[in-house]
Amino acid sequence: MNLIEWLFDAQLVIGDQTILWREIVGNGFGIASAIGGMRRKVWAWPVGIVGNVLLFTVFLGAVFGTPNPVNLLGQAGRQLMFIAVSIYGWVRWSQSRKRVDLSTGTHVAVQPHWAGGRNRLFIIVALVVGTAVLTPIFTALGSFEPVWADAWIFVGSLLATWGMAKGWTEFWLIWVAVDIVGVPLLVSAGYYASAILYVFYGVFTIWGFFTWMRVQRRSAPALPAAADA
Template sequence: MHELFDAVWTIASHDILWREVVGNGFGLGSAIGGMRRRVWAWPVGIVGNVLLFTVFLGAVFQTPQARDLYGQAGRQVFFIVVSVYGWARWSQARARGRAHGDRDAPAVVPRWAGRRGWIQLISIGVVGTVTFAYVFQALGSWGPWADAWIFTGSFLATYGMARGWIEFWLIWIAVDAVGVPLLFMAGYYPSAALYLVYGGVVIWGFAVWWRQTARTPPADGNGELPQQPLLLAE
């Protein structure tokens, strides 16, 4: 197990942890599952979060990069917490849909966050980024301000996904725009490359969810499935 945990892949004289590659692979699978509104997206994402937590505490776990990105590591913990919430929420919504005769019911009906939702997102985004930037700076994080936005934005995007808000895809785009340069500069090349792939998946997912709003009846205030069966095409 120790050898498997520390297994590396050397490319152009750079040592890359296999668990960084595998962890990001689970993350990509979770993103695709989220786009398709499948409940399994949440447990798959949790596995990736656990692996990546050990990757981004580079100095603690003695990774080849040996750099601690506290925001990147800390957000994995938040991902797990919010993913449990999203997993339960989507499971309940899917069960209600199936109870009303739709065996292929998706776990959530996409909707816009609305004015109240945007106020929540912007307020938490600004306060969270500023607060965690100072926290990460005090802890010695590498790139504290970028790390703070990645941390805060990732939390908001995951929460928005759990609520079924279409805007969560846009937040992911903003996170990727900051995360790719930071990870490349810090030497986390697999994660940076996967962020670029995520960018394409995120844009695709945004288009899929946006189109879906025109094909389904409006959801209630909690983003839950309507009480009538839906005929949805994936």
């Protein structure tokens, strides 16, 4: 059995619960990507894509014949969305990787900044409207109940990933909104490894928000001088 076959079939049994190792490994890549994002490293994007590929197979349990025969279409679909948006973010950050952090003088891929009032309003409206539009679609496709939560997670993940690519500090708070809904949904659907890691994500995203906000504040005094130069 080669490594790919082992990774696809390997399971971790804890009591009466069976967890796929690719669910654990996929989320591990997700955590590594989040750490890279907080540090504004370009490698965060390709690392995240690897995790997305693994988790796509996990959340279509009924399709891939996994021990948990539950389809979370929003969770699976967002992995494909992650890949598409991550390619955009990867290119965008790669083009800007020689940007100088004005607070430290070091090269970084992105300079954190506020999204602004108009973009914040767009994010809120897009999250609510997108959830409302996708809920009946996911329901018709047979997604796990409550379907609105699956749709919320999908739309929120899209907006958060897009915000990260743009360098908006608020993108971390969108992840918090996703995690608040995601943890109870994953527990009820039996995806316990992902639910536990979502709790960790929730704490980490708050840390990431304040980290980016500190970087932004340190850079702010240097902006006028840089503009004059």
